[in-house]
Amino acid sequence: MERPAPCPRVNFALMERYIGQHVLLVCKLDSLEPQMNRAHVVTSDGGRVTVALKTATFDSSFVEFEGIVDAPNQLREEARCEFGSSFDMTTYDRLCQLSNTDYKTLFA
Protein backbone atom coordinates (compact mmCIF):
# COMPACT_ATOMS: atom_id res chain seq x y z
CA MET A 1 0.00 0.00 0.00
CA GLU A 2 1.40 3.37 -0.98
CA ARG A 3 1.44 5.66 2.02
CA PRO A 4 1.14 9.44 1.79
CA ALA A 5 4.42 11.28 2.00
CA PRO A 6 5.24 13.72 3.24
CA CYS A 7 3.01 13.26 6.22
CA PRO A 8 4.40 15.83 8.66
CA ARG A 9 4.40 15.47 12.42
CA VAL A 10 2.30 18.29 13.81
CA ASN A 11 1.16 19.90 17.03
CA PHE A 12 -1.88 22.12 17.41
CA ALA A 13 -0.07 25.28 16.26
CA LEU A 14 1.10 23.57 13.07
CA MET A 15 -2.21 21.98 12.09
CA GLU A 16 -3.57 25.05 10.36
CA ARG A 17 -0.71 24.90 7.84
CA TYR A 18 -1.87 21.51 6.63
CA ILE A 19 -5.61 21.78 6.07
CA GLY A 20 -6.72 19.08 3.63
CA GLN A 21 -3.41 17.22 3.98
CA HIS A 22 -2.24 14.07 5.72
CA VAL A 23 -0.45 14.58 9.03
CA LEU A 24 0.76 12.60 12.02
CA LEU A 25 -0.66 13.86 15.31
CA VAL A 26 0.50 12.41 18.61
CA CYS A 27 -1.89 13.34 21.37
CA LYS A 28 -3.33 12.37 24.72
CA LEU A 29 -6.93 11.23 24.88
CA ASP A 30 -9.05 13.57 26.92
CA SER A 31 -12.60 12.33 26.37
CA LEU A 32 -14.56 10.11 24.03
CA GLU A 33 -17.96 10.40 22.40
CA PRO A 34 -18.44 6.79 21.27
CA GLN A 35 -21.88 7.44 19.80
CA MET A 36 -20.49 10.17 17.60
CA ASN A 37 -17.24 8.28 16.92
CA ARG A 38 -15.31 11.30 18.14
CA ALA A 39 -12.43 11.84 20.51
CA HIS A 40 -11.32 15.02 22.17
CA VAL A 41 -7.56 15.06 22.52
CA VAL A 42 -4.77 17.25 23.84
CA THR A 43 -1.82 17.81 21.52
CA SER A 44 1.86 18.00 22.47
CA ASP A 45 1.67 21.81 22.73
CA GLY A 46 -1.47 21.69 24.85
CA GLY A 47 -3.99 22.44 22.09
CA ARG A 48 -7.38 20.75 21.95
CA VAL A 49 -8.39 18.86 18.83
CA THR A 50 -11.44 16.81 17.91
CA VAL A 51 -10.70 13.63 16.02
CA ALA A 52 -13.29 11.88 13.84
CA LEU A 53 -12.56 8.24 14.60
CA LYS A 54 -12.79 5.03 12.64
CA THR A 55 -13.41 3.10 15.83
CA ALA A 56 -13.97 4.50 19.29
CA THR A 57 -12.06 1.96 21.35
CA PHE A 58 -8.61 2.58 22.77
CA ASP A 59 -6.19 0.62 24.91
CA SER A 60 -3.87 3.48 25.75
CA SER A 61 -4.02 7.16 26.55
CA PHE A 62 -1.35 8.33 24.11
CA VAL A 63 -2.16 7.82 20.45
CA GLU A 64 -0.52 8.67 17.16
CA PHE A 65 -3.20 9.44 14.58
CA GLU A 66 -2.48 9.47 10.89
CA GLY A 67 -5.21 11.55 9.36
CA ILE A 68 -6.41 14.46 7.28
CA VAL A 69 -6.72 17.94 8.76
CA ASP A 70 -10.30 19.09 8.20
CA ALA A 71 -10.00 22.30 10.22
CA PRO A 72 -7.33 23.84 12.50
CA ASN A 73 -8.79 21.89 15.41
CA GLN A 74 -10.27 18.88 13.59
CA LEU A 75 -8.65 15.74 12.30
CA ARG A 76 -10.16 12.82 10.38
CA GLU A 77 -8.54 9.54 11.36
CA GLU A 78 -7.08 7.31 8.64
CA ALA A 79 -4.99 5.06 10.86
CA ARG A 80 -3.63 5.00 14.39
CA CYS A 81 -0.85 3.60 16.50
CA GLU A 82 -1.33 3.47 20.25
CA PHE A 83 1.69 4.87 22.09
CA GLY A 84 0.94 3.42 25.52
CA SER A 85 0.32 5.09 28.85
CA SER A 86 3.61 6.96 29.14
CA PHE A 87 5.03 9.29 26.52
CA ASP A 88 7.22 12.39 26.73
CA MET A 89 5.08 15.02 25.00
CA THR A 90 7.45 17.90 25.75
CA THR A 91 10.34 16.40 23.77
CA TYR A 92 7.98 15.24 21.05
CA ASP A 93 6.70 18.81 20.69
CA ARG A 94 10.27 19.97 20.13
CA LEU A 95 10.56 17.40 17.34
CA CYS A 96 7.35 18.74 15.76
CA GLN A 97 8.79 22.25 15.79
CA LEU A 98 12.23 21.31 14.45
CA SER A 99 10.85 19.04 11.74
CA ASN A 100 8.62 21.82 10.43
CA THR A 101 11.12 24.67 10.62
CA ASP A 102 14.93 24.51 10.72
CA TYR A 103 15.21 20.85 9.70
CA LYS A 104 12.17 20.53 7.47
CA THR A 105 14.32 19.36 4.57
CA LEU A 106 14.99 16.10 6.39
CA PHE A 107 11.27 15.38 6.71
CA ALA A 108 9.34 16.96 3.85
Added chain:
Amino acid sequence: MYGGGGYEAGASQFGGGGFVASQNDNDNRSPGLKHTGEKRAGIRSVTIKQLKEACDKHTQQHEDIQSHQNVTLVAKVASMRDFSSSSMLEMMVWDGTGSFNVHYYIPEEDEQTMQKMSEWREGVYVRVYGALSEFEGNFRILAFNVRKVTDFNEVTYHNLQAIFQHAHLSKGGAGTGLLTNGDAAPQAAAAGPMGGSGDGNDVGNDGLTHTQRQVKSVLDSERHRENPDGLTADQVMAETPGMSHQQVQAALSVLMENGHAYTASDEFHYKSTSF
Protein backbone atom coordinates in the same frame (compact mmCIF):
# COMPACT_ATOMS: atom_id res chain seq x y z
CA MET B 1 16.71 -0.21 24.87
CA TYR B 2 17.79 3.24 24.05
CA GLY B 3 18.84 6.11 26.16
CA GLY B 4 19.82 9.42 24.79
CA GLY B 5 22.54 10.17 22.37
CA GLY B 6 25.05 7.95 24.06
CA TYR B 7 23.41 4.82 22.89
CA GLU B 8 23.62 5.75 19.27
CA ALA B 9 27.04 7.14 19.89
CA GLY B 10 28.04 3.72 21.07
CA ALA B 11 26.37 2.10 18.13
CA SER B 12 27.83 4.59 15.75
CA GLN B 13 31.31 3.54 16.68
CA PHE B 14 31.01 0.08 15.28
CA GLY B 15 32.16 -0.80 11.84
CA GLY B 16 29.97 -3.79 11.39
CA GLY B 17 31.82 -4.51 8.19
CA GLY B 18 32.40 -8.20 8.67
CA PHE B 19 28.89 -8.90 9.76
CA VAL B 20 27.19 -6.98 7.01
CA ALA B 21 29.67 -8.15 4.43
CA SER B 22 28.88 -11.74 5.25
CA GLN B 23 25.19 -11.05 4.68
CA ASN B 24 25.96 -9.36 1.38
CA ASP B 25 28.09 -12.29 0.37
CA ASN B 26 25.06 -14.50 0.53
CA ASP B 27 23.22 -12.30 -1.88
CA ASN B 28 24.84 -12.26 -5.29
CA ARG B 29 22.17 -9.90 -6.55
CA SER B 30 23.37 -7.22 -4.22
CA PRO B 31 26.34 -5.37 -5.63
CA GLY B 32 26.07 -2.61 -3.06
CA LEU B 33 26.54 1.03 -3.82
CA LYS B 34 28.63 1.39 -6.91
CA HIS B 35 29.17 5.09 -6.85
CA THR B 36 30.60 5.45 -3.40
CA GLY B 37 34.12 5.07 -2.31
CA GLU B 38 35.33 3.57 0.90
CA LYS B 39 32.58 3.44 3.48
CA ARG B 40 32.93 4.93 6.91
CA ALA B 41 32.60 2.80 9.94
CA GLY B 42 29.62 3.80 12.02
CA ILE B 43 25.89 3.84 11.97
CA ARG B 44 23.84 6.77 10.81
CA SER B 45 20.35 7.63 12.04
CA VAL B 46 18.26 8.69 9.08
CA THR B 47 14.77 9.55 7.93
CA ILE B 48 13.50 7.79 4.82
CA LYS B 49 13.50 11.08 2.94
CA GLN B 50 17.21 11.39 3.61
CA LEU B 51 17.74 7.83 2.41
CA LYS B 52 15.79 8.42 -0.79
CA GLU B 53 17.70 11.58 -1.54
CA ALA B 54 20.97 9.80 -0.82
CA CYS B 55 20.00 7.10 -3.33
CA ASP B 56 18.90 9.54 -6.01
CA LYS B 57 21.80 9.84 -8.42
CA HIS B 58 20.36 13.08 -9.81
CA THR B 59 20.07 15.02 -6.59
CA GLN B 60 23.35 13.79 -5.12
CA GLN B 61 22.21 14.86 -1.68
CA HIS B 62 23.29 13.46 1.66
CA GLU B 63 26.43 11.85 0.27
CA ASP B 64 27.50 11.49 3.86
CA ILE B 65 24.77 8.86 4.30
CA GLN B 66 26.00 6.80 1.38
CA SER B 67 29.49 6.95 2.76
CA HIS B 68 28.40 5.25 5.95
CA GLN B 69 28.52 1.52 6.28
CA ASN B 70 25.24 1.20 8.16
CA VAL B 71 22.08 3.13 8.77
CA THR B 72 19.27 2.87 11.28
CA LEU B 73 15.71 4.10 11.07
CA VAL B 74 12.47 3.91 13.00
CA ALA B 75 9.38 3.46 10.86
CA LYS B 76 6.04 1.73 10.59
CA VAL B 77 5.65 -1.47 8.64
CA ALA B 78 3.49 -0.47 5.66
CA SER B 79 3.38 -3.89 4.01
CA MET B 80 5.06 -7.26 4.21
CA ARG B 81 5.55 -10.03 1.71
CA ASP B 82 4.79 -13.53 2.87
CA PHE B 83 8.01 -15.14 3.98
CA SER B 84 6.75 -18.65 4.69
CA SER B 85 8.48 -20.11 1.64
CA SER B 86 11.49 -17.84 1.52
CA SER B 87 14.59 -17.23 3.58
CA MET B 88 14.26 -13.52 2.95
CA LEU B 89 11.64 -11.30 4.48
CA GLU B 90 10.66 -8.25 2.46
CA MET B 91 8.87 -5.33 4.01
CA MET B 92 8.02 -1.79 3.04
CA VAL B 93 8.47 0.68 5.90
CA TRP B 94 7.08 4.19 6.15
CA ASP B 95 7.98 7.00 8.55
CA GLY B 96 5.88 9.86 7.25
CA THR B 97 8.75 11.18 5.14
CA GLY B 98 8.61 8.33 2.61
CA SER B 99 8.57 4.57 2.09
CA PHE B 100 11.55 2.26 1.72
CA ASN B 101 12.16 -1.42 1.10
CA VAL B 102 13.79 -3.51 3.78
CA HIS B 103 15.08 -7.01 3.14
CA TYR B 104 15.97 -9.25 6.04
CA TYR B 105 17.55 -12.67 5.71
CA ILE B 106 15.99 -15.00 8.21
CA PRO B 107 18.98 -16.35 10.11
CA GLU B 108 17.39 -19.53 11.43
CA GLU B 109 13.85 -20.63 11.87
CA ASP B 110 13.94 -21.27 15.58
CA GLU B 111 11.06 -20.48 17.86
CA GLN B 112 12.61 -17.27 19.17
CA THR B 113 13.23 -15.87 15.69
CA MET B 114 9.76 -16.79 14.49
CA GLN B 115 8.25 -15.24 17.61
CA LYS B 116 10.18 -12.02 16.99
CA MET B 117 9.16 -11.92 13.36
CA SER B 118 5.52 -12.57 14.15
CA GLU B 119 5.52 -9.18 15.91
CA TRP B 120 6.36 -7.35 12.68
CA ARG B 121 2.96 -6.57 11.30
CA GLU B 122 1.46 -3.80 9.26
CA GLY B 123 1.12 -0.65 11.34
CA VAL B 124 3.74 -1.68 13.89
CA TYR B 125 6.76 0.56 14.52
CA VAL B 126 10.09 -1.16 14.04
CA ARG B 127 13.72 -0.17 14.48
CA VAL B 128 15.78 -1.31 11.50
CA TYR B 129 19.56 -1.60 11.42
CA GLY B 130 21.14 -2.35 8.07
CA ALA B 131 23.19 -1.33 5.09
CA LEU B 132 22.06 0.44 1.94
CA SER B 133 22.40 -1.72 -1.13
CA GLU B 134 21.12 -1.78 -4.68
CA PHE B 135 18.75 -4.58 -5.63
CA GLU B 136 17.39 -5.04 -9.14
CA GLY B 137 17.94 -1.37 -9.87
CA ASN B 138 16.30 -0.16 -6.68
CA PHE B 139 17.81 0.69 -3.38
CA ARG B 140 16.89 -1.19 -0.27
CA ILE B 141 18.12 -1.66 3.25
CA LEU B 142 19.66 -5.05 3.76
CA ALA B 143 18.82 -5.36 7.44
CA PHE B 144 20.92 -7.22 9.94
CA ASN B 145 18.55 -6.50 12.80
CA VAL B 146 14.91 -5.51 13.03
CA ARG B 147 13.03 -5.18 16.26
CA LYS B 148 9.61 -4.00 17.28
CA VAL B 149 9.50 -0.62 19.03
CA THR B 150 7.81 -0.94 22.40
CA ASP B 151 8.65 2.43 23.98
CA PHE B 152 7.40 5.07 21.58
CA ASN B 153 9.74 7.72 22.95
CA GLU B 154 12.13 5.97 20.59
CA VAL B 155 10.23 7.53 17.67
CA THR B 156 11.01 10.97 19.08
CA TYR B 157 14.53 10.01 19.98
CA HIS B 158 15.37 8.60 16.57
CA ASN B 159 14.13 11.61 14.65
CA LEU B 160 15.97 14.00 16.97
CA GLN B 161 19.06 11.86 16.52
CA ALA B 162 18.72 12.14 12.72
CA ILE B 163 18.48 15.94 13.09
CA PHE B 164 21.41 16.02 15.48
CA GLN B 165 23.69 13.94 13.26
CA HIS B 166 22.73 15.93 10.18
CA ALA B 167 23.41 19.21 11.99
CA HIS B 168 26.63 17.88 13.43
CA LEU B 169 27.92 16.85 10.01
CA SER B 170 26.64 19.80 8.03
CA LYS B 171 28.17 22.24 10.50
CA GLY B 172 31.54 20.59 10.12
CA GLY B 173 31.71 18.58 13.29
CA ALA B 174 34.16 15.79 13.86
CA GLY B 175 35.58 14.71 10.52
CA THR B 176 34.59 11.12 11.03
CA GLY B 177 30.93 11.93 11.16
CA LEU B 178 30.65 9.84 14.28
CA LEU B 179 29.24 11.02 17.53
CA THR B 180 31.08 10.80 20.76
CA ASN B 181 29.50 10.48 24.15
CA GLY B 182 30.42 14.06 24.78
CA ASP B 183 28.67 15.25 21.64
CA ALA B 184 25.58 13.32 22.45
CA ALA B 185 25.37 14.30 26.07
CA PRO B 186 23.48 17.57 25.66
CA GLN B 187 20.83 15.85 23.64
CA ALA B 188 20.56 13.07 26.14
CA ALA B 189 20.08 15.67 28.82
CA ALA B 190 17.47 17.46 26.77
CA ALA B 191 15.69 14.20 26.25
CA GLY B 192 14.92 14.09 29.94
CA PRO B 193 13.26 10.80 30.77
CA MET B 194 14.93 9.11 27.86
CA GLY B 195 18.26 9.15 29.59
CA GLY B 196 19.20 7.36 32.76
CA SER B 197 21.60 7.52 35.63
CA GLY B 198 23.59 4.49 34.53
CA ASP B 199 23.70 3.11 38.07
CA GLY B 200 22.88 -0.49 38.87
CA ASN B 201 20.28 -1.83 36.54
CA ASP B 202 19.24 1.59 35.31
CA VAL B 203 19.74 2.19 31.65
CA GLY B 204 22.49 4.72 31.15
CA ASN B 205 22.93 7.30 28.44
CA ASP B 206 24.53 4.66 26.26
CA GLY B 207 21.31 2.66 26.43
CA LEU B 208 22.94 -0.13 28.45
CA THR B 209 22.79 -1.29 32.04
CA HIS B 210 25.96 -1.67 34.07
CA THR B 211 25.87 -5.44 33.51
CA GLN B 212 25.44 -5.10 29.76
CA ARG B 213 28.23 -2.52 29.67
CA GLN B 214 30.59 -4.89 31.49
CA VAL B 215 29.86 -7.69 29.03
CA LYS B 216 30.31 -5.31 26.11
CA SER B 217 33.67 -4.15 27.47
CA VAL B 218 34.87 -7.77 27.50
CA LEU B 219 33.82 -8.25 23.89
CA ASP B 220 35.35 -4.88 22.98
CA SER B 221 38.67 -5.57 24.70
CA GLU B 222 41.84 -5.37 22.65
CA ARG B 223 42.91 -8.95 23.40
CA HIS B 224 39.75 -10.42 21.83
CA ARG B 225 39.80 -8.36 18.65
CA GLU B 226 41.97 -10.74 16.69
CA ASN B 227 39.98 -13.81 17.72
CA PRO B 228 37.85 -14.60 14.65
CA ASP B 229 35.70 -17.15 16.49
CA GLY B 230 34.37 -14.79 19.15
CA LEU B 231 33.71 -15.58 22.81
CA THR B 232 31.24 -17.96 24.41
CA ALA B 233 29.06 -16.88 27.32
CA ASP B 234 31.26 -18.98 29.62
CA GLN B 235 34.39 -17.20 28.42
CA VAL B 236 32.74 -13.85 29.01
CA MET B 237 31.62 -15.02 32.46
CA ALA B 238 35.20 -15.92 33.36
CA GLU B 239 36.13 -12.28 32.81
CA THR B 240 33.17 -10.79 34.65
CA PRO B 241 33.50 -11.96 38.27
CA GLY B 242 30.27 -12.04 40.23
CA MET B 243 28.07 -12.33 37.19
CA SER B 244 25.94 -15.43 36.66
CA HIS B 245 25.70 -17.33 33.38
CA GLN B 246 22.10 -16.20 33.11
CA GLN B 247 23.07 -12.53 33.53
CA VAL B 248 25.80 -12.83 30.91
CA GLN B 249 23.48 -14.59 28.49
CA ALA B 250 20.76 -11.97 29.02
CA ALA B 251 23.28 -9.17 28.48
CA LEU B 252 24.56 -10.82 25.31
CA SER B 253 21.02 -11.09 23.99
CA VAL B 254 20.44 -7.38 24.57
CA LEU B 255 23.77 -6.49 22.95
CA MET B 256 22.83 -8.62 19.94
CA GLU B 257 19.38 -7.09 19.78
CA ASN B 258 20.83 -3.59 19.68
CA GLY B 259 23.57 -4.15 17.18
CA HIS B 260 26.49 -4.10 19.64
CA ALA B 261 27.35 -7.77 19.12
CA TYR B 262 26.81 -10.58 16.67
CA THR B 263 27.37 -14.31 16.57
CA ALA B 264 30.56 -15.24 14.77
CA SER B 265 31.70 -18.82 14.20
CA ASP B 266 28.45 -20.30 15.50
CA GLU B 267 25.43 -19.20 17.50
CA PHE B 268 27.31 -19.61 20.79
CA HIS B 269 30.29 -17.39 19.98
CA TYR B 270 29.88 -13.64 20.20
CA LYS B 271 31.93 -10.81 18.78
CA SER B 272 31.67 -7.08 19.20
CA THR B 273 30.56 -4.96 16.27
CA SER B 274 32.87 -2.17 17.47
CA PHE B 275 35.78 -3.26 15.33
